[in-house]
Amino acid sequence: MIGPNNVILIPILAGILAYFLGKVVKPAREGLTLGSVIAVCYLVFRMPFDKVISYSYSFKLPYAFGSLSFGTNALTSFFAILIALSYLFIAFTAFALVKDKDYHDTFYLFFNIVAGSLLGIVYSRDLMSFFIFWEMMTWSSYFLVIMNAKNPRKTGLTYIVFNVAGAYAMLTAMFFVYAAAGSMQFDKVATAIALMPNTKVLFVSILFAIGFLVKMATMPLHVWAPDAYTESEDSFTGFFSGTLSKMGVYGFLLFFATIVGFANLKGISSIKDTPTVGYVIAWLGVITSIFATFRAIVQDEVKRLLAYSSIAQVGYIVTAMSLGTALGIAGGLYHAVMHTIMKLLLFITVAGVIYRTGKDRFSELGALITRMPLSFLAVLFGIIGLAGMPPFGGFASKWVIYMSLLKSHNYFLLVAMIVSSTAAFLYCYKLIYGIFLGHPSSPDLMEVKEVPAFLWVAQVPLMLALMVFGMLPGLLVPYISKAVAALGFNAAFNSTNMYTLSAALGGFNGFTVINVLGVIFVVVLIWYTLFFPKSKKLHRLDIYYAAETPTEETPLHYGYGIGAELHRIPWVGASLRRHITTFYEKFAEQVNGIASVLKDILFNGDGQIYMLYAVLTLVAIIMFLGR
Amino acid sequence: MSTGMRILDLIAYPFVAFIVGMLYMGIARNIIGRIHRRWGPPVLQNLIDVFKLYRKREAGSHGVMFHLGPMIMVTGVVTCLYFVPILSGGKWLHGFSFEGDLILVTYLMVLGALGMALGVGQGGVPFGVMGVTRGLTRLIGLEIPYFIAIIVLMAHYNTASINKIMELQAGGISNWAMFKLPLAFIASLFSFWGMMGASPFDIPGAPQEVASGPATEFGGKYLALMMSTRGIFGFLKLTLWVDLFMGGAANLLILIAKTFVMFISVLFVTSVYSRFKVEQAVDFMWKYPTLIGLIALVIEMVR
Numbered sequence: 001m002i003g004p005n006n007v008i009l010i011p012i013l014a015g016i017l018a019y020f021l022g023k024v025v026k027p028a029r030e031g032l033t034l035g036s037v038i039a040v041c042y043l044v045f046r047m048p049f050d051k052v053i054s055y056s057y058s059f060k061l062p063y064a065f066g067s068l069s070f071g072t073n074a075l076t077s078f079f080a081i082l083i084a085l086s087y088l089f090i091a092f093t094a095f096a097l098v099k100d101k102d103y104h105d106t107f108y109l110f111f112n113i114v115a116g117s118l119l120g121i122v123y124s125r126d127l128m129s130f131f132i133f134w135e136m137m138t139w140s141s142y143f144l145v146i147m148n149a150k151n152p153r154k155t156g157l158t159y160i161v162f163n164v165a166g167a168y169a170m171l172t173a174m175f176f177v178y179a180a181a182g183s184m185q186f187d188k189v190a191t192a193i194a195l196m197p198n199t200k201v202l203f204v205s206i207l208f209a210i211g212f213l214v215k216m217a218t219m220p221l222h223v224w225a226p227d228a229y230t231e232s233e234d235s236f237t238g239f240f241s242g243t244l245s246k247m248g249v250y251g252f253l254l255f256f257a258t259i260v261g262f263a264n265l266k267g268i269s270s271i272k273d274t275p276t277v278g279y280v281i282a283w284l285g286v287i288t289s290i291f292a293t294f295r296a297i298v299q300d301e302v303k304r305l306l307a308y309s310s311i312a313q314v315g316y317i318v319t320a321m322s323l324g325t326a327l328g329i330a331g332g333l334y335h336a337v338m339h340t341i342m343k344l345l346l347f348i349t350v351a352g353v354i355y356r357t358g359k360d361r362f363s364e365l366g367a368l369i370t371r372m373p374l375s376f377l378a379v380l381f382g383i384i385g386l387a388g389m390p391p392f393g394g395f396a397s398k399w400v401i402y403m404s405l406l407k408s409h410n411y412f413l414l415v416a417m418i419v420s421s422t423a424a425f426l427y428c429y430k431l432i433y434g435i436f437l438g439h440p441s442s443p444d445l446m447e448v449k450e451v452p453a454f455l456w457v458a459q460v461p462l463m464l465a466l467m468v469f470g471m472l473p474g475l476l477v478p479y480i481s482k483a484v485a486a487l488g489f490n491a492a493f494n495s496t497n498m499y500t501l502s503a504a505l506g507g508f509n510g511f512t513v514i515n516v517l518g519v520i521f522v523v524v525l526i527w528y529t530l531f532f533p534k535s536k537k538l539h540r541l542d543i544y545y546a547a548e549t550p551t552e553e554t555p556l557h558y559g560y561g562i563g564a565e566l567h568r569i570p571w572v573g574a575s576l577r578r579h580i581t582t583f584y585e586k587f588a589e590q591v592n593g594i595a596s597v598l599k600d601i602l603f604n605g606d607g608q609i610y611m612l613y614a615v616l617t618l619v620a621i622i623m624f625l626g627r
Numbered sequence: 628m629s630t631g632m633r634i635l636d637l638i639a640y641p642f643v644a645f646i647v648g649m650l651y652m653g654i655a656r657n658i659i660g661r662i663h664r665r666w667g668p669p670v671l672q673n674l675i676d677v678f679k680l681y682r683k684r685e686a687g688s689h690g691v692m693f694h695l696g697p698m699i700m701v702t703g704v705v706t707c708l709y710f711v712p713i714l715s716g717g718k719w720l721h722g723f724s725f726e727g728d729l730i731l732v733t734y735l736m737v738l739g740a741l742g743m744a745l746g747v748g749q750g751g752v753p754f755g756v757m758g759v760t761r762g763l764t765r766l767i768g769l770e771i772p773y774f775i776a777i778i779v780l781m782a783h784y785n786t787a788s789i790n791k792i793m794e795l796q797a798g799g800i801s802n803w804a805m806f807k808l809p810l811a812f813i814a815s816l817f818s819f820w821g822m823m824g825a826s827p828f829d830i831p832g833a834p835q836e837v838a839s840g841p842a843t844e845f846g847g848k849y850l851a852l853m854m855s856t857r858g859i860f861g862f863l864k865l866t867l868w869v870d871l872f873m874g875g876a877a878n879l880l881i882l883i884a885k886t887f888v889m890f891i892s893v894l895f896v897t898s899v900y901s902r903f904k905v906e907q908a909v910d911f912m913w914k915y916p917t918l919i920g921l922i923a924l925v926i927e928m929v930r
Contacts, residue, residue: 437692
């Protein structure tokens with residue numbers, strides 16, 4: 001049987017092969033990617049879901065790090081399935097959208113390597129291979145970010161600086177752990193950490209947390225995300241925001257639940273029966289979601305709005321799972337799935353819209369509903385999910401998170417989350433109105449075609465998935481329960497069938513909700529179709545306009561006006577005027593200043609000083625060797 | 628209960644809400660008229676208006692979503708209504724309230740607004756979209772005290788089921804949540820007035836500034852549907868507050884008595900205060916009602 005280690009290799013090899021073979025036969029790139037997608041999906045789905053299997057490469061690494069080992073359990077399979085499916089949908093998007101671009105060759109190279117490295121992250125069973133694939137993900141996605149960026153230098157630099165800083169925080173922690181455990185294997189590391197002194201455990205946890213929080217774009221480490229999500233290659237952004245950010249979620253769960261253990265952290269220090277570290281991170285998550293939501297509303301660029309929304313939604317996941325309760329983690333996992341589905345759907349659709357219209361701002365779009373009905377429906381499904389409204393899957397996952405916060409008595413966190421959750425309605429409406437409703441901002445919008453057919457392959461299943469998970473909210477429960485059990489927690493849910501979701505304080509029947517909705521809608525529709533005369537079709541300019549007659553030139557699209565009120569709400573306005581980047585820029589300035597002062601003192605171009613350094617170094621070496 | 632009776636019961640559900648809601652709106656116009664020292668229109672005026680609109684032959688449509696918008700709105704509101712028990716006891720007029728909980732109801736309440744917002748969006752009147760935007764912005768303010776209040780309720784009764792919350796308030800006025808958790812009730816009251824469209828918080832449909840807000844472009848059968856929905860939605864919110872804070876009602880007479888008290892409170896507020904701007908409304912909601920609610924929450928956590 002082909003083990004997880006080989007599954008990782010398939011996309012990576014396919015990517016490299018596609019690059020070189022593609023030089024000769026161009027369609028080989030698509031062909032190899034398709035082959036790799038199918039192989040990965042097949043192998044990932046064939047792997048038993050909750051069986052614990054481990055494999056290891058027999059060759060020894062230098063410095064006795066041990067062998068690279070890989071394995072699978074329920075949590076791994078959970079994320080692997082997520083990765084495999086997003087890989088599939090994004091591949092189809094790319095087939096349609098990347099084909100005429102001049103970075104056609106490098107796109108497939110790096111895209112496949114990213115997919116392979118994500119699988120590597122979830123399948124690895126020791127810190128060494130985890131880190132290798134983590135870095136591989138960062139670097140290969142870096143090229144996909146700068147490939148099509150308007151401002152590659154700034155975007156790329158911010159992206160790489162933050163992610164590398166996160167990765168090196170992790171690396172530092174890994175060496176601490178290795179010094180104590182003498183091994184990089186997860187289970188051995190876990191035993192070693194259990195014996196470590198408290199301060200060291202805290203130190204290691206914080207360093208690891210930084211690495212994962214950067215990936216999840218939690219404030220104040222989110223600075224890279226809006227630019228990177230906005231400017232990365234359009235067809236890749238869905239994968240970037242939907243799936244890459246979930247690696248932070250996976251790493252966080254892996255580290256805090258299995259390696260350190262929430263119980264261990266709770267023993268060190270706890271607030272309200274939650275580990276202090278977790279509690280602080282939970283607040284970071286919810287603060288992230290509040291500010292990111294407000295910022296999303298005032299954006300004019302479509303992808304930037306989605307980028308901020310993505311930061312906000314991942315904030316919910318951070319909050320839910322960092323509390324370390326079974327239900328919280330279940331809620332985090334549930335929302336991770338839903339957020340992946342929603343963001344894939346929205347980013348893929350938006351990529352299609354940008355491809356067809358060549359415009360990426362709300363102030364330039366509008367009234368595309370008649371031209372792109374399927375995409376309208378896709379975005380409608382997406383925003384109903386994002387807003388967390390029944391009857392779609394987004395509600396189920398949000399419901400679990402709310403219940404977990406209620407059950408663990410974190411009411412203030414819940415109130416703060418509600419602020420962001422209700423404000424989200426505004427950006428959801430802006431998204432659908434700005435692109436599809438209202439009036440066209442320019443006449444050429446009325447001639448565009450529906451998004452390419454390859455995109456339907458992604459849109460339709462994703463829409464169906466949102467609907468099915470809303471209709472049968474219990475469908476995911478067994479899988480989430482198994483994944484949560486793999487992290488050492490007991491059952492989180494009370495529900496036993498797929499129609500209902502019930503946990504903690506309540507429950508709801510998604511099947512009833514969608515049926516009631518459907519029946520009422522059909523009744524009203526029949527009533528209005530059969531018993532009323534047909535409506536008179538109006539021209540778009542036949543509107544009430546305060547006793548004036550609008551012409552074709554009148555700017556009637558309210559697109560980017562949505563959210564203008566927000567600036568006038570005292571507290572929100574104040575928060576929108578401030579940027580964390582200002583802080584980082586000030587910080588960079590200071591560092592620059594100190595460095596230049598140091599440079600003037602230490603490296604002033606005087607040969608005698610350099611001679612002195614050489615002598616001092618020699619003396620130091622001799623002293624050190626002489627002991 | 629036999630299946631036939633159950634089906635009849637379910638069919639009666641929205642109609643009870645419609646008739647009571649429309650009558651209340653008529654009564655409202657009457658009482659406000661008296662406050663203004665006029666006679667006001669007959670109590671049945673709103674029902675007459677709606678039936679007149681349903682019989683209109685012509686209506687203009689701006690497209691598919693414009694056509695479907697009001698229908699999605701009524702679907703969302705009626706679905707939400709089915710998850711709010713009109714009567715306690717679980718025998719008559721409880722809809723599907725055992726299949727859902729308070730959080731579901733809270734989110735379903737927004738679904739209707741989404742439908743309307745989509746319709747308005749295709750309608751193409753900037754004033755309508757402005758109204759929707761203001762409504763959604765106002766919602767950021769309104770939902771906070773409301774959510775704090777229901778969190779206090781859910782924490783206090785340790786359940787999210789509306790039926791159970793009602794049950795636990797049985798046995799006399801002193802058991803009602805409005806007296807047991809007075810601060811939470813007061814906080815929720817502000818949200819309630821806002822959600823009912825009472826005057827300091829009625830910016831989305833402000834006729835002087837933005838024509839009529841979201842309803843601007845809708846006429847004939849569409850306006851009829853929207854007006855009926857407004858009646859049903861008003862009744863839904865009244866019933867929800869009676870269920871949550873006043874122990875529900877065992878029969879329709881008690882329900883009408885209790886909802887009427889709540890409704891009068893809305894009328895008094897609406898006829899006294901003038902309109903807030905949207906940012907003032909949000910700011911107000913985040914200050915006093917939220918503060919009251921947070922105090923209630925702290926008291927609940929300490930207990």
